Amino acid sequence: MNRSVDPKKVNSELFTLTYGALVVQLLNDLESVEDVNKHLDRMGYNIGVRLVEDFIARSSADKCYDLRETADKLQAAFRMYLGISPSIANWAPAGDEFSLMIDTNPLTEFVELPDTCSNMRYSAILPGMVRGACEMVHLEVSSWFVQDQLRGDPVTELRVKFIKRLEDSVPPGED
Amino acid sequence: MTMSLEEESRLLYGMLFSLKSFSNRISPLDVQEGVQCYTTNKYKMTLFETPTSLKFVCNTDVNAPGVNEMLQKLYTQVYVEYVIRNPECKPAEPITSELFKAKLDETVRMSPAFSSKAA
Amino acid sequence: MMSSKSKPSILDRPLSRGKSEVSLSLFALLFAEIVHYTHNRVQSVSELQNRLSEMGYQVGIRMLDLIVVRERNLKRETKILNILLFIKGTFWKTLFGKEADKLEHANDDQRMYYIIEKEPLVNTFISVPKDKGSLNCAAYVAGMIEAVLCGSNFPAKVTAHWHKGTTFMVRFESSVLARDAQVDTR
Numbered sequence: 001m002n003r004s005v006d007p008k009k010v011n012s013e014l015f016t017l018t019y020g021a022l023v024v025q026l027l028n029d030l031e032s033v034e035d036v037n038k039h040l041d042r043m044g045y046n047i048g049v050r051l052v053e054d055f056i057a058r059s060s061a062d063k064c065y066d067l068r069e070t071a072d073k074l075q076a077a078f079r080m081y082l083g084i085s086p087s088i089a090n091w092a093p094a095g096d097e098f099s100l101m102i103d104t105n106p107l108t109e110f111v112e113l114p115d116t117c118s119n120m121r122y123s124a125i126l127p128g129m130v131r132g133a134c135e136m137v138h139l140e141v142s143s144w145f146v147q148d149q150l151r152g153d154p155v156t157e158l159r160v161k162f163i164k165r166l167e168d169s170v171p172p173g174e175d
Numbered sequence: 176m177t178m179s180l181e182e183e184s185r186l187l188y189g190m191l192f193s194l195k196s197f198s199n200r201i202s203p204l205d206v207q208e209g210v211q212c213y214t215t216n217k218y219k220m221t222l223f224e225t226p227t228s229l230k231f232v233c234n235t236d237v238n239a240p241g242v243n244e245m246l247q248k249l250y251t252q253v254y255v256e257y258v259i260r261n262p263e264c265k266p267a268e269p270i271t272s273e274l275f276k277a278k279l280d281e282t283v284r285m286s287p288a289f290s291s292k293a294a
Numbered sequence: 295m296m297s298s299k300s301k302p303s304i305l306d307r308p309l310s311r312g313k314s315e316v317s318l319s320l321f322a323l324l325f326a327e328i329v330h331y332t333h334n335r336v337q338s339v340s341e342l343q344n345r346l347s348e349m350g351y352q353v354g355i356r357m358l359d360l361i362v363v364r365e366r367n368l369k370r371e372t373k374i375l376n377i378l379l380f381i382k383g384t385f386w387k388t389l390f391g392k393e394a395d396k397l398e399h400a401n402d403d404q405r406m407y408y409i410i411e412k413e414p415l416v417n418t419f420i421s422v423p424k425d426k427g428s429l430n431c432a433a434y435v436a437g438m439i440e441a442v443l444c445g446s447n448f449p450a451k452v453t454a455h456w457h458k459g460t461t462f463m464v465r466f467e468s469s470v471l472a473r474d475a476q477v478d479t480r
Contacts, residue, residue: 011390054259260322
């Protein structure tokens with residue numbers, strides 16, 4: 001009965017290889033690597049929109065009142081869902097941008113990009129998830145990779161930038 | 176005097192929206208909680224709102240106990256379990272899942288708010 | 295653009311021990327996106343199942359290698375019954391955290407075996423009653439089973455059906471039975 005508080009897990013290799021099979025399928029189906037990037041980002045967004053409810057229900061997380069809290073929550077979510085603990089770094093002086101530094105990205109465990117896919121953002125599902133999840137808690141953000149181990153960088157750096165706070169939609173006939 | 180479900184939810188949303196902006200205006204520094212319930216001499220309205228602005232509302236008898244707890248349970252154990260994880264249910268569309276309805280009904284019936292009227 | 299950097303080869307990295315885990319909710323949501331995406335690109339339920347099965351095959355063939363390297367000291371099974379028991383046991387346990395519920399041999403067809411799983415992981419969050427009789431997303435798992443069998447040189451066709459939960463029907467090519475009989479007589 002109490003399944004929603006039971007942090008059920010699955011073998012991360014099943015997850016990694018399933019994601020790999022998806023990326024291969026997209027590459028076969030779609031015209032360009034750009035299209036693949038877009039699809040992965042969109043799927044990530046759809047996942048993020050749902051996953052944030054799961055996160056709130058499990059961690060009884062409250063609303064965030066500044067971006068530092070948001071960063072902490074994202075860090076906790078990476079731990080809860082991917083079993084990794086990215087560090088938070090490279091805050092912009094204005095405090096509206098930060099990075100999640102990922103040491104080991106489970107998505108890329110068995111991956112090496114061929115030269116034909118050099119502009120592919122293999123893990124594009126992650127920034128998509130961040131965007132979808134934040135939007136549901138009224139934060140419009142943009143998110144992208146600054147560094148990627150798949151391209152020979154020492155670390156995978158996921159950037160998150162705050163854009164604006166979203167308001168509840170006004171009921172029709174009022175303003 | 177009956178109104179359609181659609182009409183009722185539109186009115187309810189409008190009222191909650193007004194209540195929320197009213198409470199934000201008279202207490203701008205304490206926006207955490209917002210309006211959680213009000214009581215008239217006929218009934219009590221209880222609202223549980225998630226950080227994602229999902230609103231769970233239940234109108235009950237004035238003295239019904241444990242309504243807020245029940246609403247939280249509806250969110251964490253029914254909504255998240257049977258809507259969020261069900262690929263058939265799309266966010267922001269009316270929920271048609273029978274399984275969801277059954278679980279919702281079960282949870283409400285188990286709540287002390289449901290049985291307290293008889294006592 | 296970045297090709298000037300020397301990328302470390304994936305082969306220089308040690309193989310992980312394969313003990314790490316991710317959340318089931320995340321996996322379920324990813325899988326739902328895959329089903330949703332695939333659904334939009336096909337005309338029929340059988341086409342959808344075929345595509346899921348093909349993707350599962352890609353996963354199964356790689357998992358087979360991983361398990362054989364890690365746990366089997368590079369040895370693979372040579373007998374029909376043993377490879378099926380390997381799938382029901384080690385393979386299932388590694389991927390889904392439990393053994394498959396049952397393994398049965400068909401009474402009327404020597405080439406046919408059934409692997410039965412009451413609630414396959416991939417179906418956990420998919421509403422069953424409505425879809426019953428049609429789409430079974432465990433076709434994905436059927437593809438994995440087929441990969442293990444074909445990858446171990448037991449050519450077979452595997453399909454998923456709604457029966458006692460989900461039943462995976464395994465139909466071996468007749469050459470496989472002939473070989474098995476030969477090995478027996480030695």
